[in-house]
Amino acid sequence: MVRKRVTLSQVALEAGVAPSTASLVLAGRADELRISTTAQERVREAAQRLGYRPNALSAGLRTGTTRTLGFVSDSVASSQLTGEMIRAAIEAARARGYMVFVGETGGDAQLERDLLDAMSDRQVDGLILATMLTHARQIPAAATRMPTVLLNIEPIGERGSVDLVRVLPDEYRAGQDAARLLVDTGHRRIHIIGVGADPEHAHPFALAAALRLRGALSVLTEAGIDIVSAQPATQWLPPEGFRLTSAVIERGEPCDALLCFNDRLAMGAYQALHETGLRVPDDVSVVSFDDTTFARWLRPGLTTFAFPQRAMAKRATDELIDLIERGEHAGDEGGGVTGATHLIPLPLRSRESVADRS
Amino acid sequence: MVRKRVTLSQVALEAGVAPSTASLVLAGRADELRISTTAQERVREAAQRLGYRPNALSAGLRTGTTRTLGFVSDSVASSQLTGEMIRAAIEAARARGYMVFVGETGGDAQLERDLLDAMSDRQVDGLILATMLTHARQIPAAATRMPTVLLNIEPIGERGSVDLVRVLPDEYRAGQDAARLLVDTGHRRIHIIGVGADPEHAHPFALAAALRLRGALSVLTEAGIDIVSAQPATQWLPPEGFRLTSAVIERGEPCDALLCFNDRLAMGAYQALHETGLRVPDDVSVVSFDDTTFARWLRPGLTTFAFPQRAMAKRATDELIDLIERGEHAGDEGGGVTGATHLIPLPLRSRESVADRS
DNA sequence: CTGTTAGCGCCTTCAA
């Protein structure tokens, strides 16, 4: 019942030419090698008629290239962000004729090795290694043996991994932008929700948080504004946002704006403000980061800097394919672009949670 | 620099045996064919030492089987649901030694064909076809040419696709359960948010909504309870939930419970209730469907029936692999289990939005 | 018990 796949030699037979000729025609190298137009047409017509599709396995075996990418990420939680990344990567790959194997490690190093092995066994042309929470990590050895780009990962350790291409969100800049937004709209009593005032201890999402914080502080300092308070949180979730914001309100310190370190904290902040009878943005403005799905659904709509998942994933994919098609990779001596870091901006989604007090 | 992959014959050479012998040993068929223990050890040892990994392309070419699945879905929106499905499918596949190619069509039929071709070119062993919103659709021809299971899709049209294995959420049952929950806790003035009272016109998420509605009505009728009102929505998003709930309140009809058809509508309902000074659940109970991420973060926590994405995807994957390994597929005459429909229950996530009024 | 042989389907010299 399974109509067996049509092979190239069947097409050649049908067209009355040699398999190699058919191969050339179908690979589009006919002109280059001056194959008669009639032969070309016969081949194409036969291929069409038989519904010929090349066997990618076979071609891959022969050429050593499969037009296939591997996408490996950790993180099972926080999946809204990851989902879009995977999707964007797949789209970008597809647009250039690549398919992608997707794997998730859940942070398990052994599983990661297995996954990478399985992909490497299937001869993927390159790898995208991603984490959902920007952070530093060791790069598995497998990654240094083939073209690889790091998505949202800052590599630590040597082993040549330092010169892998990296795609990262521009957190520092986002921190600056957020602070500037508040300053420009006349806010002076700003509280930070999510991290303490010291960038050195900006746990738990180390890199992102620390960079954002530094960015924000640089702008505020320049404007001569002191943070009223900065509330560290161990989990960036609504209950924490609620708790911290309630604390701020209870302490009775002046407060005209909350700089929340992600939308979930902001959601908690909204709830706390709401239950205390404070209005957003009339009494307190709120700015945040991520642009989670629900940000637009909060009332009033949450003004937030979008984590550029799609742009990052697309960029990573394009960089990877460039790398592959240029024929370089991390293992090479790489006189070229190898090791570049690409920072992707976090665009502002301006909604209704920031008042103009200027 | 790229250490070339070690091949089987190198291992055989190193171990001093023939390639085929090495192949048998490494495939675990050594005992079966009584290969001397010493030879076995030498082979294994050599493989280990050289870091041998079989080339899956080559094996696939030879055996016609790749331990690779394709996962193709439409839907770009509503991604929270899809993300988890993909992830669960990948995990389930991985657990049985399969990798998965992921593709998204965004509803574009041409793209879908291309994607399926690309996967078929790469010799996937089977296919999972998914949609994010349960609905009926035509099944592409490619799917009938290899083992395929339908995830969250009700096929229409003939072409043999009717006997594909299907995995669907048990919406009817969920509707019953939701209604029963409200009835058992003493609610009598129930409004439905999201669909009108007539199952025939339960647009827009046709199947799911209609089934849920029928289920709910069956229980309510049996309990002798009439719906106070049923509010159809064209979009199941918070603004609609807000609008419809506000309308219910304004009309001043008695209301002790809201049966929202998804969490986003429920979110809007919460907001409307909140802004009118009504308390959940003291004044109005709310039950919903999906268990979106934010359901637990609403205050009070939203009681909802979880859309069983993970269970569904895992089930679909396991069914598919069973199918593959049993060597059947849709094209066969299939005297067996072919064409089964598997209904996956929607488990209750009981939180704080339902009061006990009994 | 082990080795030889013959492809899987394609691509790429090389010779005609």
Next chain:
DNA sequence: TTGAAGGCGCTAACAG
């Protein structure tokens, strides 16, 4: 301008 031959790495018959 086209055809023949060889081989990518692996597995499955079949000899030995």
